Structures are given as structure tokens and as C-alpha cells.
Amino acid sequence: MSTVITTPKNRPDPRDAAKDDSMIKQKEMMARHFDKITDAPESGQKVCATFVPGNLNELIMCFDFANNLPEVNAIQNGLRKKSGQFVMEAEKLGHSEDVCTYVKSDIGMMAKGNLAPNGKPFPDPDVLLLSYTGCFTFLKWFELLREQYKCETIMLHTPYEGDGKITDNMRKYMVKQLKEEVIPKLERVSGVKFDIDRLRENLRRSAKAEDDLVYVLESAKKRPSPIDAYFGGIYYIGPIFGAYRGTEEAIEYYATLRKEIDARIAAGLGPVTPEGPMGKEKYRLVTEGPPNYTNFREFWKMFYDEGAVVVASSYSKVGGVYDYDGFRHDPDRPLETLAEYCLGVYTNRSLPQRVDMLVDYINEYEADGLLINSIKSCNSFSAGQLLMMREVEKRTGKPAAFVESDLVDPRYFSAANIKNRLESYFQMIDQKKAGASIKGAAA
Amino acid sequence: MKSTEEIIKRCEELYEDLNFTAAREWKDAKPGRKVVGYMPIYVPREIIHAGGMLPLGIVGGGDQLEVIHGDAYYQSYICRIPRSTIELGVGGNLDFVDGMLFPSICDVIRNLSGMWKLMFPDVYSRYFDLPQNFNDDIGGNYYISELQELRQGLEEHCGVDITDDALRRSIAVYNENRKLVREVYAYRTKQPWKAAAADVYLLIRAGLVLPVEEHSQMLQDWLAAVDAEDRPMKDNCRVIVTGLFCEQPPLNLIKSIELSGCYIVDDDLLLVSRWLLDDVSTEGHALGNLADAFLHHSESTSSKYEPVETEKGQYLVRAVEKYGAEGVIFASPSFCDPALLDRPMLQNVLNAANIPNIAFKYAENSGQMQPIREQAGTFADSIKLWSEA
Structure with a gap:
């Protein structure tokens, strides 16, 4: 069941909304990303497929691979309203309705011609770099793709931070896998000899871009927040979580973005939404979990229509945590830093660590509460x-709310249900705030 | 000599006792004794045993436990085993357990390890990682260090010493137990009409809650008793049931498969009891020997990476051949990522080898067995009527 949410007449048409330079730049980057992959058969460039969490783009670039990220493709298909048919196609092929829809979108897309957003077919990958980081499904996903493509598949096992810390044993294990398995196999498939100085250069560039990303994310501590760290955050993390980390283009993108954010801060402006600048900031939220992509704008609109801005989100840390404990790729410890990057991604952290992080975000970003979008x-x-x-509510005293949807399966997005819950949640925050002011006045 | 009926009756009592009275009695029998719980699929129980502690297998609440609290911790699209395990924890059924181990099976059990830390801070809770790299020098060394960390963690939290000598002795004790479990399975493969699948399940399941020595004696008694008894052979087909490695099916489901005309000649239930395929060496470096066994002589299952593409699913094909099975039943818990993501690949492998197979889902609290009986019965009929053999 879904509800059609109409745009009020006084709203500008989203297509007419002015675009910032960073948005235009990013759109061009995404187009180049897909062109690079789909042009591979002509250009002769080899293609490596890998995952966003645990994405070793700096290393992959050392072997001149184009980096194809299947989650990014699934997201694109979600945003373009194509994933629903792909998911159902995969289910027709025997995949269970219970499992990850990213996987089924990918499998369904393959069955339906494997077309990239630019309309050209994705080439078969030359290698699957199974960076098994923070998600069990990755392991099966690439076994499924290996069954189709029959290509070299390289496993990189990232141990889980079960006790909330990275141990020497974990780091050594990963470095050894990189040295003795991952790199030699990438050399063999690509025909390119590994050059550690090239890796160091890539890592140096990564760290530079990461500095600016963190600046942008932390700008949300200001009032009003100049960014939305969840919906807007999806765009901000695109280049650094994707195939651009470690490139000059990423550095330029984040420098441009930073300037724009500075300008918004100076002007006292809030985030830019698909319908232009957001109005008055009424609610500051921290979010946990991925967004829904099939109804992304509709979902976002439920927030900005109410003056709700997300000031910090866990999802924008799924491809790397740079703000919370200051991680930066370190060119002086090239393999160790890749290991630590993988080990530290959000979904590879223990539940108590994730709770700590959300509590700290709520306190540091002076948020009004936590919203969890739970993904089926x-x-x-x-x-x-x-x-x-419950833990976050207990520790912060701030209200939390829970909505449910899915990543790219439109069957699990119920606009009316989500909207109702959000409206109730915003009322709850109002009551809490009113209660606090009465108490304050009484004191 | 005890009869199989007497032995299975005792097993059934243990199975139904969600208060784990036997383990509680073991603990109370001597001051200072400790109990360490573990979840599927595999933990090296030898390390717990070597510290003089009781390893206690926790495989959810089954179909007899009313889950009230547990459902408040999970969305509807998460499998049953974590919610009934939480129910056991919150309900006090596990209040005598000093430690809990959560092996790397899937993201749900992984996250449950963190939940346990938050909910039961006084209990030693550990996510037990297993390597997905099977080279001695890489995954092996990592795993040895993990085992060492586990050993130290248990020593510190439970106040015990786990010496190398004790470890070697425990390995020998578990070698004996695994040998007997293999004999039970071999017996059923050979004469499934004499070893009902539900009986074998209960027999092996008793090993999750009893001291290993007592369980080994029980297995010996059963093997002696079963041979002395006679049961009529039915015109059933021979099947392997797979996908049952974590959340347990209701006992009625196992019985239903057999009642519908299928002898179960192999399964992946309670894999911890036979995860290691051969005896582990009792000489030299004990942890190294456990690591070697894990890397090179352990079961294949859905939560384990298969590094060689052409080997994917071949373990099932080989099992069909080895056990003379005529078909495979994929019985997977609803919302089980490992089983359900793996299933299409395994089915492709079986189809390529012309091995008949069917699939259905269950939950530990499934009550309706009629659809399963119909499906399994039709499968059995189709094998009997149209199989090339």
C-alpha cells in the first residue's frame, strides 16, 4: 500500500531547483564512472568488482582496474525505479523473498541485460575482490556472481570487531592476506606489477579528501545545520565511498563542497533539498540505518516539509568512519592502513560501539533524538x-523512533505508515522540548 | 543393557528441559564449576572442557517456548533463533551460564554477541571469529591467535587454568565423542529403518547439555542397544536434508519427513558434534592441531566460503553418492541468510548432477506440518515412481 504525496503548488518544481557546483561536479563524476566501466571492452581496461564497505580503491587503482561497485548499481536502479522488477526477476529465478534486495537487484539486472545507467551493458568483471567486511551477504553475493562470471575471485576476510577494538592479530591477518594473496592475484589478473609508492600516493590523496569530508560532516554541529547528513549525506559520500577515493577528482570535489558549505554557514542557510534550500530548522535528528532508495525523495520530503534535518547518520559511515575516531588513510603504513580502514567501517563495529557512536553524535550535534530506519x-x-x-534513549534521555522500509524493494515502502510515525515522532519531540522548557522555567 | 527406548526417553527429557536442569545439577555438584554456552555452528569445545567447565549448546527455544520478551527485540523479518535465545536469557533460563560464545555464522548471531554484552554485562560474551582464509600461514595463524585469546578470556573470566596438557586430554575425549557420533550416523545411513531420524537427532542433541564423557557413554549404549533390536524396513526413499545447521526445526518436522516416506540418511543438524571430520592430533601444539583440523578437515556449510569455484556444492553431490541418497531436501529457516542465499547455487549443482531436490522453509516454532508432509511425500513418490534407478 502506498500513498501519493502531492507537491504543494507554492513549491518550485524540483527540476528547476538551482544546483550547486558540487552537485553538477558529482553528476559528471558518476557519468564518467559508468562510462569508464562500460567502455572497458573498447578501452581495454580491466574491471574489478568490489563492495563499498571495505572498498580498497587505492589498491585497485594501482593495477589500473576500473572499479565496479554492485551496491552503487543497485542504488542507481532503486533511484531510477528499476530495482523492483529486477528483484522480482531474481525471485523468479529461485532466490528467496527473505534475502538481501541489493543482491537480487544485481542478479535481476544481469538477467535483464546488465545495463548500466548510461544504457550500455556492463562488461563482465575480470576479477571479483570479495572484501568480506561488515556484511555476511557479501560472501554469498560474490559466490553467486562467480557462478555467473567464472572469473578470479579474491577473498579478503575482515575480522569483526566483536570486542570493540582492533587487535594486532586482526591487523596482521589482513596485512598478510593483502601481501600474500590479494596483491599477487591482482597483479596476475591485471598484468600490472604492484608499486607501493603508487599506493602511497593514492592514500595521500585519500587522506586529503577525507579531511574535507569530515569538515563537511562536522559542519552539521552548527545551527542551523548547513547540511543534511543522511539524505544529503548520500551525495556527499558518493565519491569517497565509490571509485574516486584516492584521486585528484575527489580532492577537487570535496574542496568545492567545503567552499559551498562555508558559504552556507556564512549566510546562515540550512541544507539544500531537491526543492531548493530548506526552510527553518525545527528538528535535529541522528539517524541509524540506510535510507530507502526506491522512494528516496518522497522519504526525504517527509523530513524537510517538517523542518527536520539529519545532523549525523550512521549510514554515511558505512564505507568508512572518518569523523568519529579520526581515522585517515596513512601513506606511511600503506597495507596496515587499508586493514584498519576495513576493520573500522561502521557495520564491522560491535553493537556496543555503534550505540556509543550514536549517543556521542546525539550529544555532540545537539540532536533532538534518534530515528532508526530499519531495513528489511x-x-x-x-x-x-x-x-x-532503547540504549540510546536511556543514555541520552532523548526520544527515539523506528520506521521500517527496504533498500531497493519498493514493495516494502509504505509512505503512509512512515509519514504517520514521523509525524507522531515530531510531536513527541515537541512535547519533550516543551516539558524541558517548563522544567527550566520552574527551576 | 538399556533399551533404545529408555535412552531416547532420557534424551527427550533433556530436549524438553529449557531450564537446563542437567547442566545446573552438574554445576551445583561441585563449588567453582563454570558453564559456558555456545551457539551454532561450531566452537572448539575442547578449550572449555580443558578448563574443567561444561560447554552448553544453546540452539534457541524450539516450539515449546513462548516468546514474549524476545519478540520485542527483533523485527518481524529476522529469524527465530535470536529472539528465543534472548527469551531464554531474559527469562532467567540461562542465569547459571558464566560465558556465551557466538560463532561467526551470520550477521544476526554476530549482532547478538553485542546484544548479550549490553544485556548481560556480567557474563563473559565473545564473538568467536572463524577464518575464511584456509592457508595455514594466513588463516591458520590468525585462528591460532583467536583460540589463544579465547583461552585467555575464559581463564580470566572464569578463574580457571587451561593448560596444554589438559587441552590434549580434552581433544582425545572429544575425538572419542566425534567417533561415536560418526558411528551413529553411519549406522543410520546403513539401516535407517532401525535408527529413526528423530531418535538420532535427540541422541546427538543430548550432547549439547551433558558432559561429553556421559554423552559418549550414552552413544555407546545406544549403539549396543539398537543393534539388538529389530524394526521393520519401509519402502521409503533415501534423502539428505540440508539447511538445518543453525535454527533447529521442530522435532515434528523431522518426524514428518520420515512419515512422508523419506529415510534421512544424512543431515546438517547440530554440526558442532561432527564439524571436525577426523581425529584431531593429540601430540604437540594443541591449538595448532585444532586450527589444522578446522582449516583442512572440517565440514562444508553455507556460512563457510568455498575458495574453489568448481568445488561449490560438491560436498552435497559427494554425500549423495557416499550415503546412497536418492534426493536432497533443502529445509531452511525463514530469513536465514546463509541457507537461503546459498540454496540457489547448491540447487544448480544438484540439478547439473541430476539429483532430485526440493526446498521449503520452516521456523523453530512452526506448527503446521501438513504442507511439509505433502511436499516431502510427493517428493518421495516422484523419486520412487520416476527415478532412473
């Missing part, structure tokens, strides 16, 4: 979120 097909995020919600 993502157990890595979702299992345990109800306990997380």
Missing part, C-alpha cells in the same frame, strides 16, 4: 536495532 533486507544493520534504540 539488511541484517547487518537491522538485527539488534530495537535494543540500540
Whole structure:
């Protein structure tokens, strides 16, 4: 069941909304990303497929691979309203309705011609770099793709931070896998000899871009927040979580973005939404979990229509945590830093660590509460979120709310239900704030 | 000599006792004793045993536990085993357990390890990682260090010493137990009409809550008793049931498969009891020997990466051949990522080898067995009527 949400007449048409330079730049980057992959058969460039969490783009670039990220493709298909048919196609092929819809979108897309957003077919990958980081499904996903493509598949096992810390044993294990398995196999498939100085250069560039990303994310501590760290955050993390980390283009993108944010701060402006600048900031939220992509704008609109801005989100840390504990790729420890990057991604952290992080975000960003968007097909995020919600409420005294949807399966997006819950939640925050002011006045 | 009926009756009592009275009695029998719980699929129980502690297998609440609290911790699209395990924890059924181990099976059990830390801070809770790299020098060394960390963690939290000598002795004790479990399975493969699948399940399941020595004696008694008894052979087909490695099916489901005309000649239930395929060496480096066994002589299952593409699912094909099975039943818990993501690949492998197979889902609290009986019965009929053999 879904509800059609109409745009009020006084709203500008989203297509007419002015675009910032960073938005235009990013759109061009995404177009180049897909062109690079789909042009590979002509250009002769080899293609490596890997995952966003644990994405070793700096290393992949050392072997001149184009980096194809299947989650990014699934997201694109979600945003373009194509994933629903792909998911159902995969289910027709025998995949269970219970499992991850990213996987089924990918499998369905393959069955339906494997077309990239630019309309050209994706080439078969030359290598699958199974960076098994923070998500069990990755392991099966690439076994499924290996079955189709029959290409070299390289496993990089990232141990889980079960006790909330990275141990020497974990780091050594990963470095050894990189040295003795991942790099030699990438050399063999690509025909390019590994050059550690090239890796160091890539890492240096990554760290530079990461500095500016963190500046942008932390700008949300200001009032009003100049960014939305969840919906807007999806765009901000695109280049650094994707195939651009470690490139000059990423550095330029984040420098441009930073300037724009500075300008918004100076002007006292809030985030830019698909319908232009957001109005008055009424609610500051921290979010946990991925968004829904099939109804992304509709979902976002439920927030900005109410003056709700997300000031920090866990999802924007799924491809790397740079703000919370200051991680930066370190060119002086090239393999160790890649290991630590993988180990530290959000979904590879223990539940208590994730709770700590959300509590700290609420306090540091002076948020009014926590909103969890629980994703039906993502157990890595979702299992345990109800306990997380209670813990965060208990420790912060701030209200939390829980909505459910899915990543790219439109059947699990119920606009009316979500809208109702959000409206109730905003009322709850109002009451809490009113209660606090009465108490304050009485004191 | 005890009869199989007497032995299975005792097993059934243990199975139904969600208060784990036997383990509680073991603990109370001597001051200072400790109990360490573990979840599927595999933990090296030898390390717990070597510290003089009781390893206690926790495999959810089954179909007899009313889950009230547990459902408040999970969304509807998460499998049953974590919610009934939480129910056991919150309900006090596990209040005597000093430690809990959560092996790397899937993201749900992984996250449950963190939930346990938050909910039961006084209990030693550990996510037990297993390597997905099977080279001695890489995954092996990592795993040895993990085992060492586990050993130290248990020593510190439970106040015990786990010496190398004790470990070697425990390995020998578990070698004996695994040998007997293999004999039970081999017996059923050979004469499934004499070893009902539900009986074998209960027999092996008793090993989750009993001291290993007592369980080994029970297995010996059963093997002696079963041979002395006679049961009529039915015109059933021979099947392997797979996908049952974590959340347990209701006992009625196992019985229903057999009642519908299928002898179960192999399964992946309670894999911890036979995860290691051969005896582990009792000489030299104990942890190294456990690591070697894990890397090179352990079961294949859906939560384990298969590094060689052409080997994917071949373990099932080989099992069909080895056990003379005529078909495979994929019985997977609803919302089980490992089983359900793996299933299409395994089915492709079986189809390529012309091995008949069917699939259905269950939950530990499934009550309606009629659809399963119909499906399994039709499968059995189709094998009997149209199989090339």
C-alpha cells in the first residue's frame, strides 16, 4: 500500500531547483564512472568488482582496474525505479523473498541485460575482490556472481570487531592476506606489477579528501545545520565511498563542497533539498540505518516539509568512519592502513560501539533524538536495532523512533505508515522540548 | 543393557528441559564449576572442557517456548533463533551460564554477541571469529591467535587454568565423542529403518547439555542397544536434508519427513558434534592441531566460503553418492541468510548432477506440518515412481 504525496503548488518544481557546483561536479563524476566501466571492452581496461564497505580503491587503482561497485548499481536502479522488477526477476529465478534486495537487484539486472545507467551493458568483471567486511551477504553475493562470471575471485576476510577494538592479530591477518594473496592475484589478473609508492600516493590523496569530508560532516554541529547528513549525506559520500577515493577528482570535489558549505554557514542557510534550500530548522535528528532508495525523495520530503534535518547518520559511515575516531588513510603504513580502514567501517563495529557512536553524535550535534530506519533486507544493520534504540534513549534521555522500509524493494515502502510515525515522532519531540522548557522555567 | 527406548526417553527429557536442569545439577555438584554456552555452528569445545567447565549448546527455544520478551527485540523479518535465545536469557533460563560464545555464522548471531554484552554485562560474551582464509600461514595463524585469546578470556573470566596438557586430554575425549557420533550416523545411513531420524537427532542433541564423557557413554549404549533390536524396513526413499545447521526445526518436522516416506540418511543438524571430520592430533601444539583440523578437515556449510569455484556444492553431490541418497531436501529457516542465499547455487549443482531436490522453509516454532508432509511425500513418490534407478 502506498500513498501519493502531492507537491504543494507554492513549491518550485524540483527540476528547476538551482544546483550547486558540487552537485553538477558529482553528476559528471558518476557519468564518467559508468562510462569508464562500460567502455572497458573498447578501452581495454580491466574491471574489478568490489563492495563499498571495505572498498580498497587505492589498491585497485594501482593495477589500473576500473572499479565496479554492485551496491552503487543497485542504488542507481532503486533511484531510477528499476530495482523492483529486477528483484522480482531474481525471485523468479529461485532466490528467496527473505534475502538481501541489493543482491537480487544485481542478479535481476544481469538477467535483464546488465545495463548500466548510461544504457550500455556492463562488461563482465575480470576479477571479483570479495572484501568480506561488515556484511555476511557479501560472501554469498560474490559466490553467486562467480557462478555467473567464472572469473578470479579474491577473498579478503575482515575480522569483526566483536570486542570493540582492533587487535594486532586482526591487523596482521589482513596485512598478510593483502601481501600474500590479494596483491599477487591482482597483479596476475591485471598484468600490472604492484608499486607501493603508487599506493602511497593514492592514500595521500585519500587522506586529503577525507579531511574535507569530515569538515563537511562536522559542519552539521552548527545551527542551523548547513547540511543534511543522511539524505544529503548520500551525495556527499558518493565519491569517497565509490571509485574516486584516492584521486585528484575527489580532492577537487570535496574542496568545492567545503567552499559551498562555508558559504552556507556564512549566510546562515540550512541544507539544500531537491526543492531548493530548506526552510527553518525545527528538528535535529541522528539517524541509524540506510535510507530507502526506491522512494528516496518522497522519504526525504517527509523530513524537510517538517523542518527536520539529519545532523549525523550512521549510514554515511558505512564505507568508512572518518569523523568519529579520526581515522585517515596513512601513506606511511600503506597495507596496515587499508586493514584498519576495513576493520573500522561502521557495520564491522560491535553493537556496543555503534550505540556509543550514536549517543556521542546525539550529544555532540545537539540532536533532538534518534530515528532508526530499519531495513528489511539488511541484517547487518537491522538485527539488534530495537535494543540500540532503547540504549540510546536511556543514555541520552532523548526520544527515539523506528520506521521500517527496504533498500531497493519498493514493495516494502509504505509512505503512509512512515509519514504517520514521523509525524507522531515530531510531536513527541515537541512535547519533550516543551516539558524541558517548563522544567527550566520552574527551576 | 538399556533399551533404545529408555535412552531416547532420557534424551527427550533433556530436549524438553529449557531450564537446563542437567547442566545446573552438574554445576551445583561441585563449588567453582563454570558453564559456558555456545551457539551454532561450531566452537572448539575442547578449550572449555580443558578448563574443567561444561560447554552448553544453546540452539534457541524450539516450539515449546513462548516468546514474549524476545519478540520485542527483533523485527518481524529476522529469524527465530535470536529472539528465543534472548527469551531464554531474559527469562532467567540461562542465569547459571558464566560465558556465551557466538560463532561467526551470520550477521544476526554476530549482532547478538553485542546484544548479550549490553544485556548481560556480567557474563563473559565473545564473538568467536572463524577464518575464511584456509592457508595455514594466513588463516591458520590468525585462528591460532583467536583460540589463544579465547583461552585467555575464559581463564580470566572464569578463574580457571587451561593448560596444554589438559587441552590434549580434552581433544582425545572429544575425538572419542566425534567417533561415536560418526558411528551413529553411519549406522543410520546403513539401516535407517532401525535408527529413526528423530531418535538420532535427540541422541546427538543430548550432547549439547551433558558432559561429553556421559554423552559418549550414552552413544555407546545406544549403539549396543539398537543393534539388538529389530524394526521393520519401509519402502521409503533415501534423502539428505540440508539447511538445518543453525535454527533447529521442530522435532515434528523431522518426524514428518520420515512419515512422508523419506529415510534421512544424512543431515546438517547440530554440526558442532561432527564439524571436525577426523581425529584431531593429540601430540604437540594443541591449538595448532585444532586450527589444522578446522582449516583442512572440517565440514562444508553455507556460512563457510568455498575458495574453489568448481568445488561449490560438491560436498552435497559427494554425500549423495557416499550415503546412497536418492534426493536432497533443502529445509531452511525463514530469513536465514546463509541457507537461503546459498540454496540457489547448491540447487544448480544438484540439478547439473541430476539429483532430485526440493526446498521449503520452516521456523523453530512452526506448527503446521501438513504442507511439509505433502511436499516431502510427493517428493518421495516422484523419486520412487520416476527415478532412473
